[in-house]
Amino acid sequence: MGKQYDVAVVGLGGLGSAAANALATAGLKVLGLERFSPVHDLGASHGESRGVWQAYFMGPEYVPYLRRAYTLWSELEEASGERLFHRTGGLCLGPADGALIPAARESAEKCGLEHEYLTADEVHARYPQFEPAPDCVAVYDPGSGYVQPEQTVRVGLALAQRHSADLHFNETVREITENPGGARVSTDRGTYDVGHVVVTAGCWSPGLLPELTFPVDVLRKVMLWFEPDGGAQDFQPGRFPYWIWEGDGMVGYGHPAANGLHGGVKAGVHSGGTPTDADGVDRYVQHREIAEIQDFLRTRIPRLGASGRYRKSAVCLYDNTPDQAFVIGPASAHGRVVVAAGTSGHAFKFLPAIGESVMEIVTKGSAGQNLSIFDPARFAVSR
Structure with a gap:
């Protein structure tokens, strides 16, 4: 069978929608494969808002990639005609000698950030x-x-389709095989011969790449929304920032009210999490989980944690690597399979830049940005 497509993108959430858009915009014939429906809430690309931050506590080596992402967020807005990035300002809070504050200051000072x-x-x-x-x-x-993940995924998919990407939903990939001239993707519906395969399936990615040593811990995470005491006016974008806070042995985070006066104010815990299986995760949020976040907020943001009213919750998944850095690059002997996964709960802010890097790896063999800290080969095991 001849090649039907230049590239297949497996998984069409945040990373997959960005990769499909970048590849299709570059003129490649793209097949997108997603086991669930479009813009689903079963992985890591939902929850109404995702923080975007440059003075980054993960280290100054991330800042050039973030700068590129900021440029590409603007280009996505221009291409889609929609506002995607909401600039609110952001606070990184904690003890002066903790883990976050020194790291955020180092990134800001070394990279000349305001x-x-x-x-x-x-x-x-x-x-x-x-x-x-x-x-x-x-x-x-x-x-x-912040950006809104559901909107971002929807926009990425729409732009990919505008550039003639063929997107299949509710189709599960069973196997990916490679040969020197291309690759084959087998699904529950059929088989596709392609030039390259891009795996952006989040917590499901390791199962699709059995030949790659790809250590990932799948963690169940809880997001909560609160109705502030006195109403949400003081928690609107422009009056309340994106924040991340180290304290009491954990790292909490929160965003402004992304959906207006009646949508609630989001908060959660970035650290920790419950080990789980991507296909068997418990979607029910326990009272103790709500109480944990309320306790963190109680003295820090009293109008949310002490006198605020719990409104709703949602569960999402982190696919954490041992070093918390992403996995981006060739994932096979002949380089016909490329992976972008291991997002470790902090990749969404980089989304358009990761999509661009995947496109460059497929079309040129390497990315324009320095992705050495994300090289899949760092997990290789000597035999």
């Missing part, structure tokens, strides 16, 4: 919704904000 270093009193004066303890400090990144 930022401010704030005391607890300065944080409260600027944002009275916060009640940081006296020993808490913050790094303020004025360029921070």
Whole structure:
């Protein structure tokens, strides 16, 4: 059978929609394969908002990639005619000698990013919704904000289809095989011969790449939304920032009210999580899980945690690598299979840049950005 497509993209969530769009826009004949319906809530690309941050606590080596992502978020807005990035400013809070604050300051200072270093009193004066303890400090990144994952995935898929991508939903990939001249994808509906395969299936990716040593812990995470005491006016974008906060042995996070006065204010815990299986995850949120986040917020953002009202919750999945860095690059002997996975709960802000990198690897053999920290080969086991 001759090649039907230049490239197949397996998994059409956040990373897959970005990759399909970049590949189709570059002129390739793209097949997209998704085991669920479009813009589903069963993986890691849902939940109304995702933080976007440049003074990044993961390290200054991430900042050039984030700068490229910011440029591409703007280009996506222009191509789609929709506003995607909402700039609200962002706070990284915690002890001065903790893990987050020194790392965020290092990224900002080494990379020449606009930022401010704030005391607890300065944080409260600027944002009275916060009640940081006296020993808490913050790094303020004025360029921070959020994007909405469901909108982003929908836009990526629509742009890919605009450039003639053929997207199949509710079709499950069973096997991916490679040969020197291409690859074959077998699904529950048929078989496709392609030039390359891009695997962007999140927590399901390792099962599709049995020849790649790809250690991933699948973690169940809980997102909550609260109705603030006194209403949500003070928690709207422009009046309340994206925030991430280290304290009490955990890292919490939250966003402004992304869906107006009646949508609730989102918060969750980035650290920790319950080990699970992607196909067997418990979608029911326990009372103790709600209480854990409320307890974290109680003294820090009292109008949410102490006197606020719990509104709703959702479960999502993290596919964590041992070093928390992504896995992006060739994943097979002949380079015909490319992976972008291992997102570790912090890849959405990079989304259009990762899509571009995947396209460059497929079309040119390497990415324009330095992706050495994301090389799948770092997990290779000597035999």
